[in-house]
Amino acid sequence: MEPVIFHIDVNSAFLSWTAIEQLKNGSTVDLRTIPSIIGGDRESRHGIVLAKSTSAKTFGIKTGEPVAHALRKCESLVIARPDHAMYRQYSKQLMTLLRTFTPDIEQLSIDECFLDFTPIAYQYKSPIAGATLISKTVKEQLGFTVNIGIAPNKLLAKMASDFEKPDRIHTLWKEEIPKKLWPLPIEDLYMVGRSSSARLRSLGITTIGELAHTDKDFLIREFKSHGLLMWEYANGIAPAEVHSTVEKLKGVGNSTTLAQDVSNADDAKKVLLALAEQVSSRLRKSNQLAQSVTVEIKYSTFQRTSHQKVLLFPTNSTQPIYELSCRLFDELWNHTPIRLLGIRTGKLLDEDAPVQMTLFDSGYLEAKSEKQQKLDAALDQIKSRYGENAVIRGSFFPEKEEP
Numbered sequence: 001m002e003p004v005i006f007h008i009d010v011n012s013a014f015l016s017w018t019a020i021e022q023l024k025n026g027s028t029v030d031l032r033t034i035p036s037i038i039g040g041d042r043e044s045r046h047g048i049v050l051a052k053s054t055s056a057k058t059f060g061i062k063t064g065e066p067v068a069h070a071l072r073k074c075e076s077l078v079i080a081r082p083d084h085a086m087y088r089q090y091s092k093q094l095m096t097l098l099r100t101f102t103p104d105i106e107q108l109s110i111d112e113c114f115l116d117f118t119p120i121a122y123q124y125k126s127p128i129a130g131a132t133l134i135s136k137t138v139k140e141q142l143g144f145t146v147n148i149g150i151a152p153n154k155l156l157a158k159m160a161s162d163f164e165k166p167d168r169i170h171t172l173w174k175e176e177i178p179k180k181l182w183p184l185p186i187e188d189l190y191m192v193g194r195s196s197s198a199r200l201r202s203l204g205i206t207t208i209g210e211l212a213h214t215d216k217d218f219l220i221r222e223f224k225s226h227g228l229l230m231w232e233y234a235n236g237i238a239p240a241e242v243h244s245t246v247e248k249l250k251g252v253g254n255s256t257t258l259a260q261d262v263s264n265a266d267d268a269k270k271v272l273l274a275l276a277e278q279v280s281s282r283l284r285k286s287n288q289l290a291q292s293v294t295v296e297i298k299y300s301t302f303q304r305t306s307h308q309k310v311l312l313f314p315t316n317s318t319q320p321i322y323e324l325s326c327r328l329f330d331e332l333w334n335h336t337p338i339r340l341l342g343i344r345t346g347k348l349l350d351e352d353a354p355v356q357m358t359l360f361d362s363g364y365l366e367a368k369s370e371k372q373q374k375l376d377a378a379l380d381q382i383k384s385r386y387g388e389n390a391v392i393r394g395s396f397f398p399e400k401e402e403p
Contacts, residue, residue, distance in 0.1 A: 003240040004127050006115040007149040007157035008098065008134070011166035013111035014038040014051035016144040017090040018080050029078075035059060036078040040067030050082055054166065087111075093142055100255045100340060101134060103282065106242045112161075114154050116242035119278070123271075124259050131169045137257055139167075155238030156181075158190055177236045182209025189233055196223070196230065208234050252286065253294070254278045255342025261300045262338040269326055275343040276322035283316035283345065290314065290345030293321055295328040298340035306342075307332050314349050321345065 010016060015038050019031035035056040040047025047067045059074040071077055091110045098105055104116035115134075117127055124130040131148040138146050145167035149160030152174060159181060160172035172180055187197045189208050203222070205211050211219075212234035219227030232238065254275050262268045272295070283290055294308040307328050311320060325343050 002152050004117040004121055005151055005154055005157045005240055005242065006117050006127075006131060006134070007151075007154065007161040008113055008115060009147045009149075009161045010094065010111040011145045011147060012051045012053065013090075013144075014082055014087060015053055015080075016051075017087055018083065020090075020143045021083070021086055022080075031078065031080060034078055035061075035074050035076060036080065037061065037067070037070055038080050038082050040079060090142070090144075094138065097138060097141060098134070100257050100342070101130075102256070103254050103278065104242050104244045106244055114157065114242045116244070117150075120256070120274075123256070123274070128169060128171070129259065133257065133259055135167070135169060153236070153238045153240040154242070155190060155233055156236050159188075162188070172236075174236055178209070181236065182207060182212060182234075184208050186211060189230065191226075191233060192230055196226065199223075200230075251294075251344050251346040251348065252279055252282050252288065252290070253342060253344025254282070255296060255340055255344075257340050258338065262341075263335075265330070265333070268329060268333070268338055268341060271341050272325045272329060272343065273318075273322050275341065276318050276325055279343050279345055280316050280318040280321055283348075284351075287351040289316050289349045289351055290321065291347035291349065292345065293324045293328065294344040294346065295325050295332060296340070296342035296344070297329070297332055297338055299334075300337040300339045302339070303336075305332055308346070310347075316351065
């Protein structure tokens with residue numbers, strides 16, 4: 001399966017987050033609905049525009065321009081001071097929420113990140129359906145909107161998210177490059193700065209498509225290695241790997257917000273199996289063993305509940321984590337429709353740590369563990385070489401309807 005990468009970008013982040021905070025504190029005016037900016041000071045007219053509202057944009061106000069210039073364009077412009085400590089809090093809330101969908105998140109800046117949708121694609125009807133749920137969840141739970149670009153690599157995903165704003169979802173598949181990417185002005189291509197674009201225009205190259213069709217060796221002679229990079233980007237050639245960080249923490253876990261509320265145990269346990277696979281894989285990548293498992297449920301009523309138990313023996317294998325998760329689920333679930341499920345492992349040990357077993361269980365568990373380790377290692381190797389979806393359990397495929 002071709003990689004599916006999301007680029008998620010908060011719409012006018014500083015202004016949106018300031019607006020939400022002001023509304024929480026009793027303001028009757030939403031900065032997002034009036035000509036407004038973040039940055040600088042009205043009295044001194046010092047500083048630059050850090051963020052702008054959609055209506056401020058209609059006055060020709062641009063991010064990065066001096067506040068004095070912006071005020072000349074719109075005398076009634078509302079200016080709010082930046083609060084970077086508060087912005088960091090909202091950014092953390094966003095990344096925490098996105099990790100309820102997948103742990104494969106690479107944060108680019110305070111208000112944007114890449115998300116690898118490939119390992120969780122089977123849970124959704126389409127990438128558009130997954131992005132729609134993410135967008136809706138962010139809006140409902142955090143109060144602001146995002147743009148989401150969907151593509152087979154990080155560059156194209158980022159370019160797609162910059163198409164029409166705000167609160168939009170755009171695709172940029174390879175077959176869509178000639179129609180959606182190539183007609184854009186050269187300045188719109190990521191990594192083409194002011195000096196590069198001026199030089200390209202002097203050479204008669206004004207669109208991304210013209211750059212894509214320019215002789216590669218000519219661009220290398222003119223721009224050295226940057227010429228090759230621009231040519232590759234213009235042709236949609238870029239890495240797809242999302243560099244999520246696996247850290248040695250007190251616990252390794254994952255949770256997922258479900259595409260639809262789940263109302264029966266069989267469907268819930270399929271989700272738990274997928275989560276157990278993801279969590280055990282992360283444990284193996286970080287060379288750790290878990291000694292406990294916690295299952296979390298969030299109901300459609302937004303009520304949360306969780307329960308923890310200790311494993312019979314430390315492990316980073318899918319099956320024992322899944323089996324204990326199912327037992328915990330059976331004890332927890334009150335038959336209310338489920339909105340979110342999560343598994344977290346704790347009391348971690350290094351993989352080579354000595355493990356004490358009793359005389360009665362050591363032989364059986366050692367044999368079972370060795371067999372499971374070989375299976376896990378084989379699956380990890382296949383997925384590493386051919387992608388996360390190279391091996392998918394049959395239980396994850398939808399059941400065929402009876403004729």
